[in-house]
Amino acid sequence: MDFDYTPQQQDLRDAVAKLGKRYGHEYFVRKAKAGEHSDELWQDAGRLGYLGVSVPEEFGGGGGGITELAIVCEELAAAGSPLLLLVVSPAIVSTIVNRHGTPAQRSALLPGFADGSLKMCFAITEPDAGSNFHKLSTVARASSDGYVLTGRKVYISGVDECSHVLVVARLADERTGKLKPALFLVPCDAPGLTASKLEMEIVSPENQFLLFLDDVEVPASALIGEDVEAGLPALFAGLNPERITVAAMACGVARYALERASTYAATRSVWGRPIGSHQGVAHPLAHAHIQVELARLMVAKAAALYDAGRDLEAGVAANMAKYASADAAALAVDTAIQALGGNGMTTEYGVATLLGSVRAGRIAPVSREMILNFVAQHLLGQEKSY
Known part of the structure; x- marks a missing residue:
């Protein structure tokens, strides 16, 4: 170890x-x-x-x-x-x-x-499917020289910055006729693909979009892998790194917020003493710091397992890392704002500008409730609840 x-x-x-x-x-x-x-x-x-x-x-x-x-x-x-x-x-x-x-x-x-x-973006989430990617309504059908995609996607990040979007659709298996997940590289300027910007209450230079795929034609080479069988393994190959890096980013945001708050608390004097000398200010900051460090350990474990090729264990750890880091980041930013008082809500002090992103981290890319469902079912042996 x-x-x-x-x-x-x-x-x-x-x-x-x-x-x-x-x-x-x-x-x-x-x-x-x-x-x-x-x-x-x-x-x-x-x-x-x-x-x-x-x-x-x-x-x-x-x-x-x-x-x-x-x-x-x-x-x-x-x-x-x-x-x-x-x-x-x-x-x-x-x-x-x-x-x-x-x-x-x-x-x-x-x-x-x-x-x-x-630079490419990724499109899996749909307005109606929610967390159930087995019920995706975006479908691909084979054509004479490739595939035709139809459907809708939502909360797709950075479409206006990317050359292609990797679309998760369902494609019929020629042997069984069943629809299976398949991934397609689609140019962002492809005919039939339109993007509508979503107005978000998050301070970020990266935008979110609703995508409409109206008979979008792509060549056979747009399918990731040799055939439809590559779809599901490829999907999970990307979702675990997503959770790990989202968790790492959340830990970084938390560290930034706590550094700002700690510096402020150590230098801001009221009644002749730094406000950080009072346990009512120092203890919440210390508690948040501990939660962040614990989350960082789980991020490191999840990444190490993934890099070692232990995908099943990495998936479990990645979900836990995402859960822990999202909660730690939300706690850190909220605690930092409280320590700064009114200054914490100003743009100048640079903490409240993170509120939207850390709150979103408890929802996406997988909600904390779905992670708890996963842990309860697969690690604690409870009956499936959804």
Whole structure:
């Protein structure tokens, strides 16, 4: 049992933290409120190799795993710039392509993921299916030279920044006729694909969209893998890294909020003493810090299990990491705001701007209630409740 990062991993953490501090939370908020994207930060992270840390070296990447990508997600968030598309493009789509794409797909796409020049989004959630991806209504049917996709998707991040969207649809198995999950690479400018921006109460430079697929035609090469059998394994190959990196990002946001609050409490004097000398201020901050550190341990465990190829155990740990980190981040931000008092609600002090994102973290990409259902059923032997 080793709780230390390797020297290379620690160097990565330090380097990404340095980059993050060059931009910081003011940059993040300024871009969000101007309706702009964090392009400069993304491009710098790509140029320095941080976006491709989990891409194999043969395709220009760093040759690391989800552990390294989680470090990147956490440290940028800890600097006040949590980038959701780090989760979507490198963690989900790049991992799926790497593990389940055809040789041609890997050769064509992974170099772009490695240097950040290729950015893709991911579309699974639907207005009516909720958490039950077995009931997706988006379907694909075979055509003479490819596939035709029809359906709707909702809460799709970054469509306006990406070249392609990886769409999860259901495709008929030629042998059985049953509909099975299948993944398709769809150009964001494909005829029949329209995107409608959703207005969200979240301060973020990354936007959310409702997608409509109206007989969108894609070539046969758009299907991830050789056939429909690749769909389900490919889907889970992306969902576990999603949970792990979302959890890492939440831990980073929590660290940022607690650092702001701790500095404030140590320097803000009332009645001749720093407010942090009072247990009513110090203890809640200490409690939140403990919860964040516990969540970080579970993130590290989940990432290590995934990188070791222990997918079943990694799935369990990834869900727990996501649950723990979402709660810890919500607690940390709320506690930080309380410590700052009225200043905590101002844009200037940079804490309340995180409220929307940490609250959303308890809902997406999987709700805390569904994680509790999973743990109760699969780990504690309780009857399925849904």
